[in-house]
Each structure stands twice: as C-alpha cells, then as structure tokens.
Amino acid sequence: MGDSRRVSYFYDAEIGNYHYGQGHPMKPHRVRMTHNLVVNYGLYRKMEVFRPRLVSPTAMTRFHSDDYINFLRVITPDNMQDYIRPLQRFNVGEDCPVFDGLFEFCQLYTSGSIGGAARLNENRVDIVINWAGGLHHAKKAEASGFCYVNDCVLAILELLKKHERVLYIDIDIHHGDGVEEAFYSTNRVMTVSFHKFGEYFPGTGDVLDVGYAQGKNYAINFPLNDGMDDDSYESIFRPVIGKIMEVFAPGAVVLQCGADSLSGDRLGCFNLSAQGHANCVEFVRSFNIPMLVLGGGGYTLRNVPRCWTYETSVLTGEKVSDELPFNDYFEYFGPDYRLHLPVSNMENLNSRAYLDKTKNQLLDILSQVEPVPSVQIQTGQIDSQTNPRSMAMEVDDEPPAEESNPDARVTREDTGRKEHASELAA
Ligand SMILES: [Zn+2]
Numbered sequence: 001m002g003d004s005r006r007v008s009y010f011y012d013a014e015i016g017n018y019h020y021g022q023g024h025p026m027k028p029h030r031v032r033m034t035h036n037l038v039v040n041y042g043l044y045r046k047m048e049v050f051r052p053r054l055v056s057p058t059a060m061t062r063f064h065s066d067d068y069i070n071f072l073r074v075i076t077p078d079n080m081q082d083y084i085r086p087l088q089r090f091n092v093g094e095d096c097p098v099f100d101g102l103f104e105f106c107q108l109y110t111s112g113s114i115g116g117a118a119r120l121n122e123n124r125v126d127i128v129i130n131w132a133g134g135l136h137h138a139k140k141a142e143a144s145g146f147c148y149v150n151d152c153v154l155a156i157l158e159l160l161k162k163h164e165r166v167l168y169i170d171i172d173i174h175h176g177d178g179v180e181e182a183f184y185s186t187n188r189v190m191t192v193s194f195h196k197f198g199e200y201f202p203g204t205g206d207v208l209d210v211g212y213a214q215g216k217n218y219a220i221n222f223p224l225n226d227g228m229d230d231d232s233y234e235s236i237f238r239p240v241i242g243k244i245m246e247v248f249a250p251g252a253v254v255l256q257c258g259a260d261s262l263s264g265d266r267l268g269c270f271n272l273s274a275q276g277h278a279n280c281v282e283f284v285r286s287f288n289i290p291m292l293v294l295g296g297g298g299y300t301l302r303n304v305p306r307c308w309t310y311e312t313s314v315l316t317g318e319k320v321s322d323e324l325p326f327n328d329y330f331e332y333f334g335p336d337y338r339l340h341l342p343v344s345n346m347e348n349l350n351s352r353a354y355l356d357k358t359k360n361q362l363l364d365i366l367s368q369v370e371p372v373p374s375v376q377i378q379t380g381q382i383d384s385q386t387n388p389r390s391m392a393m394e395v396d397d398e399p400p401a402e403e404s405n406p407d408a409r410v411t412r413e414d415t416g417r418k419e420h421a422s423e424l425a426a
Contacts (some may be wrong), residue, residue: 025266036305166253196268225349249363257277257307
C-alpha cells in the first residue's frame with residue numbers, strides 16, 4: 001500500500017468549550033479550530049475518528065498522587081477560598097488557573113492519549129493523533145506551565161504494558177520537563193527534547209542532564225537559542241533521532257508537537273514554518289513504528305490549527321492544497337487564507353558551530369547507550385537490559401479496581417465510540 005498508514009484521530013467537540021480565563025494564552029478552542037480545518041479538507045475521511053471513553057481518576061493515579069487528583073476533582077472557582085494551602089502546594093491558581101470544568105477538561109485530553117496508546121497496543125492502527133493532548137509540564141503532584149494532568153506520561157505507561165522500550169520526542173519550544181522527570185531513572189523510556197534554554201520556562205533541559213542510575217544516557221536534551229529556523233532544526237533533528245532509532249530501537253514513539261516553536265508564536269521565540277515543524281513529524285513517521293502524536297503548546301491562534309492540520313495531512317499521507325477551504329474560522333486566517341505560514345527575518349542566534357558541537361555531544365552520549373540486541377534474550381534478571389524494572393511507577397497489566405468487573409472490561413476493549421461521519425460534516 002506504499003506510504004499509507006492506518007490513522008486514528010481522537011476528538012471531542014467539548015474540548016473547545018473550556019476556558020483557562022480571560023487573557024490566558026492557552027486556548028483549548030484551537031483544537032476545535034484544527035478539527036474544523038481537518039474536516040473541511042476532508043482529512044477525517046482518511047482516518048478513523050474516535051471519541052475517547054473517559055478514563056477514571058484512578059487511571060490518572062498511575063502517575064499522579066491520589067491527593068493531587070482528588071484536589072483537581074473538587075476544586076472550583078466557587079470553593080477556591082477554602083483551599084488556599086492546597087492551591088499553593090499543587091501550584092494551581094496562577095499559570096494554571098482554576099476554571100469551570102477543569103477536571104473534565106483533564107479527563108478529556110488524557111482519555112484521548114491513554115485511549116490512543118491502548119489502540120496502538122491492540123495493533124488496530126499505526127498512528128494515533130490527539131491534538132488536545134501533550135500537556136508535558138505536569139508533575140506527579142503539581143500543576144505546571146498550563147498543564148494539570150500529564151497525559152504524555154500516562155500514555156507512555158500504557159504503551160509500556162506492551163512495549164519494552166518507548167521513545168518520547170518533544171518539539172514544543174519548552175523543555176518536556178514533566179515527562180523527563182517521570183522517566184529519569186529508567187532505561188525503558190528515552191526522552192528527547194529540543195527546546196529554548198536560558199532565562200526561559202521551565203529552566204531545565206541542560207545538555208548535561210542525561211538521566212540517572214539505570215536511566216543514565218536515556219534523557220537527551222538539545223538546548224537552543226532564539227531564532228531556530230527550518231534548516232537548522234532539520235540539521236540537528238535528523239542525526240539525533242536517527243541515532244536514537246539505531247541504538248534504542250523503540251517499540252513505540254510518542255511525539256509531542258507543541259506548536260509554540262512556530263514563527264510568530266505569542267510566547268515562543270523560534271522561527272519555524274509549519275513545513276519545518278512538520279518535517280520532524282514526517283521524519284519520525286518514516287521509521288514506521290507505532291506512533292502517538294500529541295499537541296502541546298501553541299499560542300498564536302491563527303497558526304496552531306494550520307500547523308496541526310498540515311501535520312494531520314502528512315501523517316495520513318494525503319496531499320492538501322495551500323489554499324484554505326472555507327471553514328468556521330475563516331476570518332482568523334486572513335489576509336492570505338493559506339495553510340502555510342510565513343517566517344520572519346529574525347536573527348538565528350544558533351551558530352553552525354554551536355549546533356554541531358551540541359549535536360556531537362549528544363551523539364557521544366548516545367554512543368554510550370548499550371545497543372539493543374536485535375534478538376531479545378529473556379534473562380529473567382530484573383535489572384538486565386532486556387527486562388528492566390527500575391521505575392517508581394506501576395506498569396503492569398493489573399486492571400484498576402473499578403474495572404475489575406468483566407462487563408466493564410469488555411467495554412474497555414472498545415476504547416472509543418465511533419463517530420458517525422455525518423456528525424462531523426460541516
Ligand atoms: Zn510550550
């Protein structure tokens with residue numbers, strides 16, 4: 001079938017109804033705008049479109065602490081004054097505001113990512129897309145950087161039920177700190193993040209932060225300066241990811257596609273075009289490994305839907321015209337009404353010498369990774385390369401308590417309700 005892949009796409013129209021608050025840069029609405037473009041380009045016809053079944057709060061505690069998840073369930077704009085201490089403790093209230101439906105919002109985007117991972121595990125599809133996901137900053141017991149529940153971590157834990165090794169790649173302009181921290185001491189997950197570094201949120205992601213204990217050399221960080229352009233990005237992304245594929249040989253990949261690395265982002269300072277951003281997606285896709293594709297940051301409302309729609313076309317292998325089809329948000333995309341976005345003439349502060357030096361540093365670190373044997377040998381030893389178990393988190397297959405009833409398990413196999421095509425027509 002040449003270059004086609006079986007692609008699933010998770011979407012729930014409710015996601016666009018949540019508001020972080022007046023003036024807040026994070027707008028869940030951009031996912032609905034993306035979906036509207038995807039529908040009007042006819043791309044949804046090339047994918048299985050699913051509305052995920054909601055995951056339980058218990059499923060979120062496979063990574064997060066019970067008291068943090070309980071707090072997210074009960075906190076509302078009306079009862080905040082009764083929770084002053086917990087708000088501080090869990091870092092909720094400023095960057096990560098309390099808003100109506102906060103927990104349902106978390107449940108929705110997390111369901112797409114965990115449900116997507118489950119679908120990949122069942123080998124029903126090759127690629128799953130969840131543009132509402134990718135909230136990579138959330139910590140075990142702390143909200144951070146507009147993120148509350150870390151769907152990336154939870155999806156990786158789901159993939160680890162089936163796959164010995166999972167690769168996480170992050171092309172958001174911010175360091176993927178929450179995911180890195182979660183898997184910092186395991187060699188079953190390699191995290192790699194390309195990000196702006198130096199006086200920039202969240203402040204972590206130095207090239208020398210390479211992982212700990214069993215996880216040493218399994219955290220890869222490429223710190224960057226302002227003005228990264230398409231050519232510079234490609235010149236580092238391909239060799240680093242190519243080397244990782246060679247030495248780590250992941251069974252599945254999670255790709256966080258934060259669009260705040262695009263030119264002209266409200267919070268970002270890179271200079272990528274949608275084409276340059278999507279080149280990363282296309283390169284990862286070319287390895288033909290089960291792939292979960294997530295959204296993330298992205299704060300210039302007219303650019304994010306264009307980038308993620310183009311990436312949807314790349315993932316499905318369908319060519320789309322640069323001329324935007326008429327859609328519900330047409331006025332956002334003027335005056336040119338094009339899918340592709342222009343870059344600026346800003347200076348690229350990443351010199352060739354700096355990029356080469358850092359790339360070579362990372363290739364050196366990766367050359368210290370024990371290459372995965374082409375044939376897996378089951379030694380049975382808990383700490384061996386082929387059977388590592390060094391994670392603080394539960395990754396076994398025990399079903400959560402509330403799903404122990406066999407009827408519930410049956411519905412769980414069908415991770416989503418299939419959406420009728422007519423529901424999606426514009
Ligand atoms: Zn970001």
